Amino acid sequence: MNDVFFIVIMSMLVLAGVIAAIRFVKGPTAADRVVAMDNISVIIIATLVFVAYFFQRYIYIDVSLVYAVLGFIGILTIARYLEGGI
Amino acid sequence: MENVSKISRLVYTWVVLFALWMAFTTSLALDEVLVGLAISFVVAAMTFSYFTQIGLKAFSPKKIMYQIQYLIIFIVALVKANFHVAKIVLTPSLPINPGIVEFETKLNSDIAKMILANSITLTPGTFTVDVIENRFYVHWLEVETEDSEKVYKAIAESFEKILLKIYE
Amino acid sequence: METILNYLGYFFVSIGAVFLVLGAFGILRMPDFYTRIQAGTKSSTLGAMSFIFGVGLLEPAWFIKTLVIVVFIAISNPISSHALARGAYKSHHQPYLKDGVDAYKEVENQKEVKL
Incomplete structure (x- = not known):
């Protein structure tokens, strides 16, 4: 049960990541690419938490939290750049 | 205050x-x-x-009650919003009519405005683009009306009633 | 008790994964930047929240830590996409309008006159 569940969920996450990556490659402007990148980073946070659960590694939870904070700051910086503030 | x-x-x-x-x-x-x-x-x-x-x-009991009520309304709206977006995305013809509308809020405190803007972003079909003084500029997937009173009724009223009780 | 929590956890994780896929799909399908960010923010926020909450139910010892991540995503995701939309508007991204209105345009025009 557990193995099958892991494989199904992981393949759904990979599918979501690939679909967002298509927009990242296609996106006509920089802002579209940033949206896709934001979405991918949320998917990566979810993946890290799930991997932490499956392999019983508590440290990955902390890694995902730090990744969430850094991703948030990164997006804010890019938004500020688009606005012309830097 | x-x-x-x-x-x-x-x-x-x-x-x-x-x-x-x-x-x-x-x-x-x-x-x-x-x-x-x-x-x-x-x-x-x-x-x-x-x-x-x-x-x-x-932390007064009354305000905690209002905060819990706000949380419940917010989660219901969040789930509704997701089914709404899912329905639009999965319809082959993409039934959207986007536009940016504006309305005025009665809230004064900055934190309350921030919470209202975040809630609007996560509720069905709407998305806060900017907040200037007490005017909200909202991107709407299916524009029904341009009149700011009607927009306020459709988008913000249910949240703002409770926020006014918590923050004023 | 254990099994009920487990099934609830599986349920929330599956719902979250479905919404993450739908959010990515929305980003791919929508016609312009603003509609893309709408679809992306809503679905990926609820998807990630429910996914991580589900993992917290599967592993009750981690529940508080996962709850912190859920709350952080719920607060930070709307803020970052709002900042992004405003930045994009100020760098002259025109929204796609079928026959809708653009009330924000006047504000931007006034600013340019003032400068």
Whole structure:
């Protein structure tokens, strides 16, 4: 049960990541690419938490939290750049 | 709203930050708790003027009831919003009619406006683009009306009623 | 008790994964930047929240830590996408309008006159 569940969920996450990556490659402007990148980073946070659960590694939870904070700051910086503030 | 003492605001910030510290460390060892108390006090002393305007009043039973009610309304709206977006995305013809509309809010405190803007972003079909003074500019997937009164009724009224009770 | 929590956890994780896929799909399908960010923010926020909450139910010892991540995503995701939308508007991204209105345009035009 557990193995099958892991494989199904992981393949759904990979599918979501690939679909967002298509927009990242296609996106006509920089802002579209940033949206896709934001979405991918949320998917990566979810993946890290799930991997932490499956392999019983508590440290990955902390890694995902730090990744969430850094991703948030990164997006804010890019938004500020688009606005012309830097 | 202005007559809340600095002590009350400081203590409120301290309590919230210390709760956050406990959630991060998840241990009850004495030295960690002491360090947490000290650090959260220093951070609270530096940031309480931005963090809260109503202070310890937020813990009064009535306001806690309103906060729980707000949370429930918000989660229901969030789930509805997702099914709404899912329906649009999965329809082959993409039935959208986007536009940016504006409305005025009665809220004065900055934190309340921030919470309202975040809630609007996560509810069906709407998305806050900018907030200037007390005017909200909202991107709407299916524009029904341009009149700012009607827009206010459709988008913000259910949230704002409760926020007014919590923050004013 | 254990099994009920487990099934609830599986349920929330599956719902979250479905919404993450739908959010990515929305980003791919929508016609312009603003509609893309709408679809992306809503679905990925609820998807990630429910996914991580589900993992917290599967592993009750981690529940508080996962709750912190859920709350952080719920607060930070709307803020970052709002900042992004405003930045994009100020760098002259025109929204796609079928026959809708653009009330924000006047504000931007006034600013340019003032400068």
